């Protein structure tokens with residue numbers, strides 16, 4: 487009897503033990519499942535984060551490459567009205583010739599002054615409007631100048647006035663905005679002294695009108711007073727540079743006087759060598 491009781495108790499204990507073992511097994515495997523699911527989820531999140539980082543990096547890389555390319559097209563390309571040429575930024579290529587040049591229609595000129603068509607028609611329109619407003623116009627004394635013409639002018643100026651004085655007014659060949667076809671030097675209706683440039687025109691009513699309104703036609707006064715440390719040249723009240731109407735208006739409205747400041751370029755007081 488006693489033995490039977492012992493056997494029953496043993497069976498019960500073994501049974502309980504088995505149930506306990508099974509329960510533990512189920513519990514452990516369940517928590518393993520949960521841990522595995524959690525790990526998988528964490529890995530998924532990590533993968534997504536990594537993808538996002540790579541995507542973001544790639545995106546920014548593309549974006550900056552596009553920005554860089556757009557900037558190059560804007561300020562390096564001699565065809566662009568936003569191109570910046572100064573003592574540190576030669577025309578590229580150095581012997582660049584605009585594909586097309588046109589005479590500013592109806593505007594008196596001292597010779598065969600041409601500009602790229604968009605600048606020529608802007609000059610033409612400005613001429614008509616200044617005549618209407620003031621009764622006086624202007625003469626274009628210099629427009630497009632080839633590399634070789636610029637070289638002749640430069641050599642002559644330096645021979646006559648010496649290197650320092652000569653270089654203060656005439657750009658080295660390949661460093662003149664005139665080679666772009668986007669710049670014109672203007673004087674009054676009847677330029678005396680064979681178009682010798684001076685500040686007399688700027689003081690006339692027509693000259694003042696041009697100074698106040700040129701931006702509406704896309705022109706900026708490229709070399710203004712006290713900015714030689716930025717643009718490299720002393721003030722030239724006759725040198726108007728076409729940059730496009732929107733850009734000229736933007737610069738006018740924001741009070742930005744130089745292309746170097748507009749595009750946050752290094753100041754160019756002097757040549758690199």
Ligand SMILES: [Zn+2]
Nearest residue numbers: 669670671725
């Ligand atoms: Zn000029």
